[in-house]
Structure formats: structure tokens, C-alpha cells
Amino acid sequence: MFTVDLKNQLEQYSKEVSEHLVEFLPKANDGQAQVVKAMRYSLLNGGKRLRPVFVLEFCRMCGGDVQKAMAYACAIEYIHTYSLIHDDLPCMDDDDMRRGNPSCHKMYGEATALLAGDALLTHAFEICAGADFDDTKNATAVSLLAQNAGVGGMIGGQVIDLKYEACDPNISEILTVHKLKTGALISAACLLGCIAAGADEEKIALASKYAYLIGTAFQIKDDLLDIYGDEQKLGKHIGSDAENDKTTYVTLVGAEKAQKDVETLTASAVEILQNFDNNEFMVALSNYLTTREN
């Protein structure tokens, strides 16, 4: 459940991030306007803006300039949005809807959606490289983004996940997919905040541990919400088989233990936040994620 302050602060962050996401978009000639419209559509089609908030909050907790970190925050949301556009395409999950609205390819067609995703990915690096920090910081940020979005991170996780559609993964294999497919971008977000603030190695190591724990909890919660969504659609009770018979953390351990694990992982993540000053917002946000409904 939200406390009022957390809700207000998240809304404020979300508004500021959305404004910058639009402001940083590339300028297009008439002939290219459609692809920028598609990028804009998906960027502004809801979303919790968690990854940008992680960037800005880790920057703040490490004593950095939050406004300057906005470029890194937007870069990561561009990459997250590209991944969702591509994930919805017919060759991937083939989803007509995203966040209750038509997915990008349903609005703009497959070719434009594919290109909008590509353009968001590319643009993320341009914005990150041109942020108002010195070249060393920006180069570190670009490299971190590339590693976590690429084969060693999110893409690698998606590839393994696709493979597991044909054979049942065990818990350890599922946790590896979580770490790469979901955790890598969350980790990049927390570390980008640290880089923006010029944090020391100790803080960076702590942020990395926090990101692993909260990223794992976040994906298990996502699996729980998926099952709940499927069961609502099918009129079933929690704990029965979901619509698609995919093996997930929840189908292996059961909904009750999965929720307990979300809470235990989050408690450990919150413990790590005790090493940071001005951590109240992040503690509240982390705890809220255990009870989130979307």
C-alpha cells in the first residue's frame, strides 16, 4: 500500500521524467516523423518509471546532482521502452496490448514499431554520451548500459528465456533468467545513479547488491501478478495453473512461498540501504514493491 508521501513523490518523479523523455527525443524531418511519434507514444503510454527513479535516487543518496542525472535516467527508460516494444511484436510475445492500451505495432504497424524500438535503443546511448558530466563518467555510463542491455544482460536473459519455453527450467535456471532479463537493467539503473554522483567503490558494490536483491524480488512479484492476471481472466483461484503453462518461480515454489521470498529478498535489500544517507524514500519504495498491483 502507498503512503501519501511516496505516492506524491513518485508522481512528481514520473512527471519530471516524462517531460525530459519528450524533451530529449530526436528532432525528425517530415519523412521521419512517424517513427518519432511511435517512440513518443510508447514512452508516454504509462509505466512506473522505476528504473529512472532508481538512477535519480541512487544519485541523490550518494550526494550527486539529480538534475544532471536526468539524462542517464532517460537513457535507461529509452532502453526499457524499446525492450517492451520489441517484446510485444508478433515474432516475440505477440501482444496487442501494453499497459491497457494498444501496443506500439498495433498503433503504428510492425515495421515502424521495430524501428521505433531500434531508435530508442540507439538514442539512449546518444543521450548518455552527451550528458552534462565529464567524458570519463559518460564513457563509463555508456559501457555499463551496453553491457547490461546486451548479450551479457537483458538480451542474453531473453535468449535463455526463449529456450526454456521448450524445456522446463529449474529454480536456479529461472533465477539466472531473472538476473539477466530483469535484473541487469535494474542494476544498470542503480549503478548509473552512483556513477552520476561519483560514488566510491564501496557504495557501488552496495548498490550492486541492492539491485540484485530488489531485481529478483521484482521479477518474482511480476510472475505472481501474471498468474493472478491469468487467473482473473480464466476465473480460476490463485495457485492453479496459469493461462500459458510456462514454468516460473511461482509455479515451482507456489504463490505463498513466492510472496514470502519477495518479502525476504526485499528486507535484505532494505538492510543494504541502511548504508546510504537520505534513504527514506528508497526504503519506502522498496517495501511498496512487495505489495504492488501492477
Ligand code: GRG
Ligand atoms: C529486447 C525483445 C527484447 C526483450 C528483452 C525486458 C524484456 C526482455 C522483455 C520485456 C517483457 C518482460 C516481462 C520483461 C521482464 C522485466 C519486466 C518485469 C518488465 C516490466 O517492467 P515494469 O513493471 O514496466 O517496470 P512498466 O510498465 O512499469 O514500465
